[in-house]
Amino acid sequence: MNALAQQGWIWFSQALTQHSSFSGYFQPLIQLIAPQWSTDAYRAQVIEIRDELADMFTLVLKPKTGLIDQQWPSFKAGQFIELMVEKEGSRTLRCFSISSSPAHYKKTGLIELSIRIQRQGRITPWIREQMRVGSLVNISVAQGDFILPTPLVEKYLFIAGGSGITPFRSMLQQQLLSEETEQRDIHLLYYSRNNQHIAFQQELEQLQNNCPNITVTFINGEQEGFICEQHVQNYCPDYHQRTSFICGPSPMIQQARKVLSDLKVDNSKINFEFFGAAPIEMKSTGQAIVHFQASEKIVVSEENKTETLLEQAEAQGLTPVSGCRIGVCHQCICKKKSGIVFNTRTQQYSDTGSEEIQLCISVAQGDVVLDL
Numbered sequence: 001m002n003a004l005a006q007q008g009w010i011w012f013s014q015a016l017t018q019h020s021s022f023s024g025y026f027q028p029l030i031q032l033i034a035p036q037w038s039t040d041a042y043r044a045q046v047i048e049i050r051d052e053l054a055d056m057f058t059l060v061l062k063p064k065t066g067l068i069d070q071q072w073p074s075f076k077a078g079q080f081i082e083l084m085v086e087k088e089g090s091r092t093l094r095c096f097s098i099s100s101s102p103a104h105y106k107k108t109g110l111i112e113l114s115i116r117i118q119r120q121g122r123i124t125p126w127i128r129e130q131m132r133v134g135s136l137v138n139i140s141v142a143q144g145d146f147i148l149p150t151p152l153v154e155k156y157l158f159i160a161g162g163s164g165i166t167p168f169r170s171m172l173q174q175q176l177l178s179e180e181t182e183q184r185d186i187h188l189l190y191y192s193r194n195n196q197h198i199a200f201q202q203e204l205e206q207l208q209n210n211c212p213n214i215t216v217t218f219i220n221g222e223q224e225g226f227i228c229e230q231h232v233q234n235y236c237p238d239y240h241q242r243t244s245f246i247c248g249p250s251p252m253i254q255q256a257r258k259v260l261s262d263l264k265v266d267n268s269k270i271n272f273e274f275f276g277a278a279p280i281e282m283k284s285t286g287q288a289i290v291h292f293q294a295s296e297k298i299v300v301s302e303e304n305k306t307e308t309l310l311e312q313a314e315a316q317g318l319t320p321v322s323g324c325r326i327g328v329c330h331q332c333i334c335k336k337k338s339g340i341v342f343n344t345r346t347q348q349y350s351d352t353g354s355e356e357i358q359l360c361i362s363v364a365q366g367d368v369v370l371d372l
């Protein structure tokens with residue numbers, strides 16, 4: 001359908017149903033027979049659940065299960081999806097990197113998510129307990145820019161911590177399965193808590209044996225400690241020739257970035273992906289006054305206490321819509337009328353003008369007025 005016809009179709013649908021698509025209008029009816037069906041997500045079926053470690057499992061999913069389902073577009077190795085589940089009547093979403101490769105999806109129509117069970121988490125233990133082969137879930141399109149650059153450079157240093165191995169598994173599998181003839185030189189430093197916590201160990205060892213240009217160094221945190229300059233220099237002496245990718249718990253990412261920076265690796269060659277809210281790394285704000293104009297509430301934030309605007313709003317008893325709380329789902333978008341905010345995900349300051357911001361990753365820098 002060309003753009004004009006598409007506009008016309010949306011107008012026609014809106015005129016008749018107040019929805020931008022007929023499927024949106026019929027959604028409640030369709031959900032009576034297909035409860036997980038949704039117009040704003042893609043449906044996928046659980047094909048297999050595989051335990052990787054005592055606290056980590058892989059969910060094998062087949063997107064597009066029925067005739068009425070939309071075709072799920074493909075992805076790039078390293079990207080993540082939002083997994084939407086319905087728990088106790090409320091829809092919740094969580095982000096997970098796709099741990100299998102695009103080449104594997106092309107061949108089998110399947111994608112894999114490898115999920116660490118968070119002991120006090122709301123959703124990950126529930127997924128492991130409640131999901132069965134045949135269960136249906138909703139997934140988003142793949143997102144994120146934790147992907148290898150194009151044109152591909154030749155040498156990479158991957159640094160993974162714990163479940164942060166997942167995007168790297170996808171990239172390594174892609175290197176093995178894709179039909180590209182040119183092979184990249186990859187060195188993976190894989191940090192685990194101890195010997196019992198190394199996911200995909202056999203697979204990675206096999207990969208290393210089959211691909212001479214892939215090197216995997218397993219680092220046992222209990223014996224060798226946290227990432228440090230010596231590890232990088234000893235295990236990967238040509239680190240300065242490589243483009244680095246880091247993924248794992250936030251403190252590990254911060255430490256790895258510092259180590260590489262102290263080793264004089266250029267910032268432009270360091271890529272990283274937080275598996276949660278990014279730490280707030282902004283200059284001291286001094287005192288900031290946030291005016292929630294529509295609710296007629298004013299908050300004076302304490303000096304040296306950095307809270308996101310979402311946290312500040314909630315502390316005032318306001319209930320703005322939110323979802324992921326880490327800047328991914330865009331549900332918390334709100335209009336800033338004036339003032340400067342710091343974006344914890346991009347680490348950038350806004351200008352002073354009116355614009356839409358995400359409350360969960362914005363921190364007031366000085367006085368801010370919000371349409372909330």
Ligand SMILES: Cc1cc2nc3c(=O)[nH]c(=O)nc-3n(C[C@H](O)[C@H](O)[C@H](O)COP(=O)(O)OP(=O)(O)OC[C@H]3O[C@@H](n4cnc5c(N)ncnc54)[C@H](O)[C@@H]3O)c2cc1C
Nearest residue numbers: 094095096097115116118120121122123124163166275276
């Ligand atoms: C881009 C991206 C990609 C990701 N990819 C992956 C992946 O491939 N694999 C993976 O395993 N994870 C991945 N994650 C992380 C994953 O999304 C989170 O671990 C997951 O959302 C946790 O969901 P949950 O509901 O179980 O935990 P939540 O309920 O959201 O809790 C989050 C954390 O808070 C702790 N917590 C919760 N309640 C309490 C409490 N009362 N007291 C103390 N602590 C508490 C939990 O233990 C947990 O560590 C990714 C995250 C992002 C942003």
Ligand code: FES
Nearest residue numbers: 323324325330360
């Ligand atoms: S709550 Fe998801 S982006 Fe803010």
